[in-house]
Amino acid sequence: MxxxxxxxxxxxxxxxxxxxxxxxxxxxxxxxxxxxxxxxxxxxxxxxxxxxxxxxxxxxxxxxxxxxxxxxxxxxxxxxxxxxxxxxxxxxxxxxxxxxxxxxxxxxxxxxxxxxxxxxxxxxxxxxxxxxxxxxxxxNPALPWERLFEESEILQAPDGPVPIDWRVHWRRGEFIRFNTHYQFTDGERISESTLRxxxxxxxxxxxxxxxxxxxxxxxxxxxxxxxxxxxxxxxxxxxxxx
Ligand SMILES: C[S@@+](CC[C@H](N)C(=O)[O-])C[C@H]1O[C@@H](n2cnc3c(N)ncnc32)[C@H](O)[C@@H]1O
Known part of the structure; x- marks a missing residue:
């Protein structure tokens, strides 16, 4: 999924x-x-x-x-x-x-x-x-992606700006788990991701x-x-x- x-x-x-x-x-x-x-x-x-x-x-x-x-x-x-x-x-x-x-x-x-x-x-x-x-x-897993992923930006969408930030939950072995938070005017959407x-x-x-x-x-x-x-x-x- x-x-x-x-x-x-x-x-x-x-x-x-x-x-x-x-x-x-x-x-x-x-x-x-x-x-x-x-x-x-x-x-x-x-x-x-x-x-x-x-x-x-x-x-x-x-x-x-x-x-x-x-x-x-x-x-x-x-x-x-x-x-x-x-x-x-x-x-x-x-x-x-x-x-x-x-x-x-x-x-x-x-x-x-x-x-x-x-x-x-x-x-x-x-x-x-x-x-x-x-x-x-x-x-490349040699880089500290758990730190590099922690970012934020403001997307200039057609209906107005959407602030986004990425929050890393953990890095374990070959995996990193993080969430992306989107701040819409009608509320927050959160996308959960794991990458290998x-x-x-x-x-x-x-x-x-x-x-x-x-x-x-x-x-x-x-x-x-x-x-x-x-x-x-x-x-x-x-x-x-x-
Ligand atoms: C970061 S996006 C990359 C989209 C595009 N290749 C690009 O470069 O802009 C990752 C994409 O992988 C798709 N995806 C997720 N699981 C998948 C799978 N098992 N097989 C193929 N694609 C998958 C997602 O739906 C998403 O569209």
Whole structure:
């Protein structure tokens, strides 16, 4: 079950204001190369990148379990050029194969168990053409995310400003539990989240076990190599072995 900030329409409507265009989105937009490629986004949310890729002439399918996020995506620019599907990365089924699958906005970190990660990797592999590419990122657990997550900001929404703050409850092993508090004029909405921070070695092992060959691992959106101690991101570009 996705978190409230993806399921509640009034929170989904704020997503693109909170998480707009940025260098990570530019990174993914370049990945398919020259159009038209068959591209699949998993955990697409409002499909900011999926819609931009469709605008570039790619044939894009975007999958997410949260109806409210899909609804925002459909009604946004280029939304009519994307094929939207409701589903989980572990379970969706489409009767076609893709050149590129990607999962971004740290959506991979919602996969909390080894079974979920393996089911998603198997499912993605099944939906790739022979030698198709899977690209995704996860935050490097070496950084003190429990402190970095403690933030607040004021979103400038169409109906007026919405103050938001993030409160971390705990960090235990590979998991961080936090709540996002949204202050609307008619009251507070709280979204509860847990994310998994898998270490590089373990995730690399899982990818190889599920039939992927790791081509690149970057530590940031400028394509600098992953540095286990300092990089904020672990960005994998992996190819499905036929
Ligand atoms: C932080 S948002 C990222 C959205 C989009 N990829 C982006 O970059 O803006 C995480 C998304 O993952 C979705 N999600 C939650 N559980 C999922 C699952 N098991 N499989 C695929 N997506 C999932 C949520 O509904 C949400 O839209």
């Amino acid at each position: 996705p978190d409230a900030h993806y399921e509640l329409p009034e929170l989904a409507a704020l997503y693109d204001i909170e998480c707009g265009w940025s260098e990570d989105r530019e990174f993914y937009l370049q990945l398919p190369g020259s159009p038209p490629k068959a591209v699949l986004e998993l955990g697409c949310g409002t499909g900011l990148i999926a819609r931009a890729m469709a605008g570039d002439g790619h044939d894009v399918t975007a999958v997410d379990p949260a109806q409210a996020m899909l609804d925002v995506g459909r009604q946004s620019p280029n939304g009519d050029r994307v094929r939207w599907e409701q589903g989980f990365a572990q379970h969706f089924r489409l009767d076609r194969r893709f050149d590129l699958a990607f999962m971004t906005g740290h959506a991979f970190q919602v996969l909390l168990t080894d079974d979920d990660v393996n089911a998603a990797l198997d499912n993605i592999h099944r939906h790739l053409k022979p030698s198709g590419v899977f690209a995704f990122e996860t935050r 921070f898998l270490p590089f070695d373990r995730l690399s092992e899982m990818l190889v076990d599920r039939g992927f060959e790791i081509e690149h691992v970057y530590g940031n959106w400028d394509r600098t190599a992953f540095d286990p101690e300092h990089s904020a991101e672990i960005i994998f570009i992996a190819r499905a072995k036929p």
